[in-house]
Amino acid sequence: MSQAMTTDRVECPDLNGLIACPSCDALHYETDVPDGSQARCRRCHTVLMAPRAGAMTRIVMLAATALILMVAAVFFPFLDLSTHGLSQHSSIYDTVMAFSDGLLLPLSFAVAALIVVLPTVRLIAILYAIGPMMIGHAPARHAALAFRVAQSLKPWAMAEIFILGTAVALVKIGGMATISLGTAFWAFAALVVVTTLKDTFMCKLTVWKTIEERSR
């Protein structure tokens, strides 16, 4: 491709009118996408925009709910196990500390990070980035940074995997002991639902555009 030729032709004074697919680099004109529908890249079918009506309010509300549930999940009893007159209580904190002897200590940090710390940081970052905009203010300082952090943490927040892991663990020991599910288990399960719901309302591109517009 001769660079000179093409740059001349795309002498589009306003590059704001273009968006490029993050997955395959294809250029698209940006148009208004009605709420509730999706715009996909025409080459690789990646969803480019999926705005939803009242998304910001819902994201903030759901993130706040998730944050409260997270506090409950960490501090309330998670599982109770009893067999032959012995009983054992376990909270999320105990689960995290399960690896805390010797060589396995780094793993306990990793588990803590994956199921509690990173999801919490992500929720706070989302609240910080979107919260002020929801009530009509300009975005807070470093809102862009906060939202970037929230986006990059997404694959590392593994609360939903932890819940499935709990189910597997319950089956494994189900034969040898009686297990009762504590408050924290249900808080955690609700947290997973709320977080998933929140992510379906999240349209990355729309949030970025809003941050940019309101920052001016």
Next chain:
Amino acid sequence: MTADAGLPAQAPAARGDAHRAGSAAQVLTARDAGLVACTGCGRVYRATQARCRRCGARLSSRDETSLQRVWAWWLAGLIAYIPANLYPMLKTTTMGHELSSTIVGGVIELIDYQSYSVAVIVFTASVVIPICKFIAIAFLAYSVQFRRGRGRGGLARQHLYEMVEFIGRWSMIDVFVVAILSSLVQFQFVASIHPGIAAVSFALSVAFTMLSAQSFDSRLIWDADEAEDT
């Protein structure tokens, strides 16, 4: 609900390029247009821009070191996956007897207890997915590196990449199972469960392969695709 909401795809320059015919080749990329796109927020800049003004991400038209990092993390993940299978994942002590079980051993135990569905979940998450992931990432990186795209495969490989990114994290489930079991089952002499060293290397292996997949610049898939036409 998933109505294709338009976004008329072609930038002006693409229309004139008759020599770039063919389905995929009709698409004008930001690089072809002498622009650089932000992978974080989709905004487009002139090629000289270094950082995205909207989201602050560092801009690069193509991530040149991408493949190096993919292979480095891939190899690290593969190395960590070997001890994860050889060493015990769980050490169960009942009435003074210690029993260690590896990942595969744990699955066999579950089959013995006749909990087949859970055995399938654990086997899928800790054996099938990691191995498929190693193969899939290697295939993607190889196909990009040696231009083995052969035309139309772009969409299929894009889907493969998305699948690897989505499913990879679920392998962590076995580590969480070990954590929950060893925090719950602590009845001193009667029965207790302790994590084995394989839990660490398995967790590392999953993390490394996640990093490997994240290092991959999926735009390279489509570049390799286009290279066939020119």
